[in-house]
Amino acid sequence: xxxxxxxxxxxxELEFTNYPFADGASLRGTIHTIEKDTFLDATLHPxxxxxxxxxxxxxxxxxxxxxxxxxxxxxxxxxxxxxxxDPPEILKFVDExxxxxxxxxxxxxxxxxxxxxxxxxxxxxxxxxxxxxxxVIPTPEPGVRxxxxxxxxLFTGDIWIVGENGAVVRDDGDGNxxxxxxxxxxxxxxxCEPLELFEPPMFIETINGCPPNxxxxxxxxxxxxxxxxxxxxxxxxxxxxxxxxxGTRKTL
Amino acid sequence: xxxxxxxxxxxxxxxxxxxxxEPFGIVREEDLSLSSSSSxxxxxxxxxxxxxxxxxxxxFGAIMGxxxxxxxxxDWVYLYRISYDAPYFVFEFRNTACSxxxxxxxxxxxxxxxxxxxxxxxxxxxxxLPSSQSSxxxxxxxxxxxxxxxxxxxxxxxxxCWEAFIVTGFFNDLLDMMVDGDTLYFHQGVWVIExxxxxxxxxxxxxxxxxxxxxxxxxxxPERCRxxxxxxxxxxxxxxxxxxxxxxxxxxxxxxxxxxxDSNNAIVIDGAVGGGEYGQPCEEFxxxxxxxKPDGSKHYSGGPTCGEIVKTVxxxxxxxIRIDPGPGFGxxxxxxxxxxxxxxxxxxxxxxxxxxxxxxxxxPLPPEPTPSESSSSSSESSLSSSSSVGGP
Numbered sequence: 001x002x003x004x005x006x007x008x009x010x011x012x013e014l015e016f017t018n019y020p021f022a023d024g025a026s027l028r029g030t031i032h033t034i035e036k037d038t039f040l041d042a043t044l045h046p047x048x049x050x051x052x053x054x055x056x057x058x059x060x061x062x063x064x065x066x067x068x069x070x071x072x073x074x075x076x077x078x079x080x081x082x083x084x085x086d087p088p089e090i091l092k093f094v095d096e097x098x099x100x101x102x103x104x105x106x107x108x109x110x111x112x113x114x115x116x117x118x119x120x121x122x123x124x125x126x127x128x129x130x131x132x133x134x135x136v137i138p139t140p141e142p143g144v145r146x147x148x149x150x151x152x153x154l155f156t157g158d159i160w161i162v163g164e165n166g167a168v169v170r171d172d173g174d175g176n177x178x179x180x181x182x183x184x185x186x187x188x189x190x191x192c193e194p195l196e197l198f199e200p201p202m203f204i205e206t207i208n209g210c211p212p213n214x215x216x217x218x219x220x221x222x223x224x225x226x227x228x229x230x231x232x233x234x235x236x237x238x239x240x241x242x243x244x245x246x247g248t249r250k251t252l
Numbered sequence: 253x254x255x256x257x258x259x260x261x262x263x264x265x266x267x268x269x270x271x272x273x274e275p276f277g278i279v280r281e282e283d284l285s286l287s288s289s290s291s292x293x294x295x296x297x298x299x300x301x302x303x304x305x306x307x308x309x310x311x312f313g314a315i316m317g318x319x320x321x322x323x324x325x326x327d328w329v330y331l332y333r334i335s336y337d338a339p340y341f342v343f344e345f346r347n348t349a350c351s352x353x354x355x356x357x358x359x360x361x362x363x364x365x366x367x368x369x370x371x372x373x374x375x376x377x378x379x380x381l382p383s384s385q386s387s388x389x390x391x392x393x394x395x396x397x398x399x400x401x402x403x404x405x406x407x408x409x410x411x412x413c414w415e416a417f418i419v420t421g422f423f424n425d426l427l428d429m430m431v432d433g434d435t436l437y438f439h440q441g442v443w444v445i446e447x448x449x450x451x452x453x454x455x456x457x458x459x460x461x462x463x464x465x466x467x468x469x470x471x472x473x474p475e476r477c478r479x480x481x482x483x484x485x486x487x488x489x490x491x492x493x494x495x496x497x498x499x500x501x502x503x504x505x506x507x508x509x510x511x512x513x514d515s516n517n518a519i520v521i522d523g524a525v526g527g528g529e530y531g532q533p534c535e536e537f538x539x540x541x542x543x544x545k546p547d548g549s550k551h552y553s554g555g556p557t558c559g560e561i562v563k564t565v566x567x568x569x570x571x572x573i574r575i576d577p578g579p580g581f582g583x584x585x586x587x588x589x590x591x592x593x594x595x596x597x598x599x600x601x602x603x604x605x606x607x608x609x610x611x612x613x614x615x616p617l618p619p620e621p622t623p624s625e626s627s628s629s630s631s632e633s634s635l636s637s638s639s640s641v642g643g644p
Contacts, residue, residue: 007256007264009271010446043448047456090447092325100452103324137451145457156455157318158409162489164466168539171463171493172503180505181523182533185553186469200474203561216563232597237576240568243595244578247602 011040020104020135027129029058029122034129038110044069044102045137046078046095047145053077053136055129058114058122060084065114067091069101072126078102087111097146097154102137165190259365262310263421269304269312269331269443304331304443305425309343310365312445314354314416316452317372318459322349322414329416329450331443338432340381341423345416348440352413355379356420364421371412409460409495461500463492465539470546471555490540504528 018025020042027034034055044053049071056070067080078101080091087108093101146156161177163169166184169177184190192198205211212218220241222232231245262268314329316322327349335342343356352372357379373379430436467488502519504510508528511520526532536552546554563569575593577583580602586592 007261009265010262010267011271041446041448043451045451088325090325092323097455099455100324102451103447105447135448139456143457146455147458154455156458158460158462158495159458160462160464162464162466163539168465168505169463169492170465171496172505175496175498175500176503177461177463177496177500178503178505179508179510179521180528180530180533181507182537183507184469185551186471190469200472202474202477203556205556205561207562207565211560212562212564214559216559216561217567218562218565220566231580233578234566235578236566236568237574239570239572240574240576241566242576242578243581243583245580245597245599245602247579 015040020131022130022132025054025128025130029124029128031122032117035110035113038113039104039106041105042103042131042135043137044078044093044104044131044135045139046093046101047099047139048074048095048141049077049101049136049139050074051133051136051138052126053131054126055124055131056126057124058117060114060117060119060122062119067093067104069093070126080104082111084112084115097148099146099154099156259310259419259421263307265306267311268309268446268449270446304334304438305423305429307421308341308423308426309418310421311419312345312416312449314345314347314414314445314450316347316349316414316450316454317412318453318456319411320347320350320413320452320454322347322450322452322454324447324450324452328441328447329414329445330440331438331445332440333435333437334426334430335435336426336430336432337381341426342379342381343418345445346440347414350413351375353377354414354416356418357381358420358423360423360427362420362423365419367417367419369415369417372414372416373412409497411459459497460494461496462494463496464489465492466490468539468553470553471549471551490543492540506530506533 014020015037018027018036020039021027021034027036046053046069049069050073051071053069053071055067056075057066057068059066059068063083063085065082065084067082068076069078070076078093078095080093082088082091088111089105089107091104091106091111093103095101146154147159148154161169163179165187166182168180168182170180172178189198189200207218210218220234222230222234231247233244233246235242235244265271309331321327327347329345329347332344332346332353333342335344339360341358341360343358345354345356350372352374354370354372355377356368356370358366359382467490502510502521504521505528507523507525509522509524510528511522512518513520538552543552545552549555550557565573575583575595577595580597580599582596582598582600584594584596586594
């Protein structure tokens with residue numbers, strides 16, 4: 001009498017069923033058919049993804065095999081890439097911004113089957129490779145999912161906005177982020193210091209203990225309280241001052 | 253034909269754990285004294301014991317938080333230990349991405365298919381059993397501070413690293429295995445949750461906005477003027493506000509114009525002199541609460557103000573000012589102190605007439621000295637200032 005396993009293990013139970021594809025999925029593509037036991041389990045949750053997701057394309061290249069997922073409204077909403085020479089146990093799907101979008105569980109041995117497919121893109125219709133509903137978690141994208149810079153770099157998680165070089169950011173209350181651009185007075189220092197090209201200047205602040213006036217001007221005055229008519233004269237020259245006495249030169 | 257339900261099926265198989273083959277590795281509590289909990293791969297401390305009763309845990313699912321760093325291909329969630337402190341069982345789950353654990357507490361007589369959600373707790377946390385009134389958990393909150401801090405080491409907003417649910421079944425077999433006070437520890441790779449029971453939210457959304465400002469650049473002395481003990485200026489970051497969530501808006505302050513471009517879903521932060529809600533600032537303002545001006549300076553960045561430095565002498569400015577001697581005067585420097593300028597009215601080559609006798613005796617304005625004259629003069633000097641690049 002043949003033995004019957006009443007409670008097979010999860011993967012064993014589903015290995016030769018369509019799971020994680022829907023019961024009615026034919027698994028037939030333009031040329032090839034995906035074997036029923038290729039994938040053992042799946043969970044897909046691409047951001048912005050709708051229900052009824054399916055494998056829409058499998059692109060075969062000598063060095064990489066790409067699996068693409070689409071749904072009713074979005075094509076190629078996420079993808080997974082594997083090296084045919086080193087197939088993984090888990091296909092990790094990511095979206096266009098490299099955010100995780102789910103996994104499909106298989107075995108390295110089973111994934112090597114795709115290396116026998118012809119090079120090129122193998123397409124599938126939704127009815128052929130639709131995943132069961134429990135393997136798809138529609139993930140709406142309300143609010144801000146990330147902040148992207150002009151360079152294309154995407155920031156997610158706890159985002160830090162740090163003001164520097166004369167830009168100041170602060171919480172202005174009621175959820176307002178205030179940005180002040182006041183400039184960096186020591187900009188030469190900032191620009192040159194990384195290259196160690198900046199020599200901090202030293203300034204004359206007093207001469208004989210006398211500070212300049214509010215405009216930075218410092219004066220030498222000729223005069224004497226006891227003799228108002230002094231012979232000392234001070235003249236400006238092109239590059240400074242000339243100090244002399246009035247009279248005639250001695251002839252020796 | 254009637255079929256068993258989902259939970260009933262899982263009573264008799266490894267699910268939600270990945271399928272195992274015997275012998276199962278269990279490390280008993282006493283063995284942990286020989287090896288750290290983080291290195292349970294030590295085979296010497298493992299014993300081949302009975303497996304985990306299937307009927308105890310019939311379903312499990314986890315959501316890895318945005319900060320967990322979980323990688324679906326290389327990380328996994330696993331059962332770390334089961335403790336029995338009659339009449340409660342404590343199930344501790346861990347993952348290989350972040351150090352926080354999740355604890356589920358079940359009464360030994362709990363109804364089958366009891367579901368509960370829990371959030372992760374930091375390493376070292378011990379759950380509080382219902383019979384104990386002691387409070388264990390503590391949390392820290394971030395608040396604006398004037399102290400410099402490193403934002404990259406900053407504790408994130410108070411959100412768990414990961415969350416999970418469990419569905420428990422029956423504990424009869426577990427009660428046969430354990431007595432009061434027993435704790436079973438499992439190897440890291442033994443009772444691993446099926447990968448598809450774990451959803452990763454890593455990098456999937458913007459959780460919060462945090463504001464900080466890097467300290468302004470300060471005036472420093474030249475290298476040659478610093479004492480050997482003084483170190484280079486640090487570049488700390490000062491927190492302004494952490495964990496801003498909800499409806500946020502950017503607001504242009506001084507010289508800042510912010511606009512929203514609906515066509516490409518962009519926010520453009522632009523600079524414009526006099527722009528923004530407040531135009532140009534009239535004076536410096538502190539970058540963070542409690543910022544102080546360096547000693548002796550009127551500026552937050554330090555250094556003298558424009559009126560505190562000598563820019564001209566009798567209207568003459570520039571990098572170098574020369575003071576030349578005319579008839580009757582000599583200018584020299586002190587041989588012992590080159591920084592000392594000596595102006596001497598020696599009258600050596602000057603015949604002085606009485607000024608009051610004739611106004612014609614006043615000497616006319618002398619011609620500008622030729623370079624040869626300047627160089628031949630034995631007593632001339634100059635005031636020189638250092639480079640003024642950068643300004644105060």
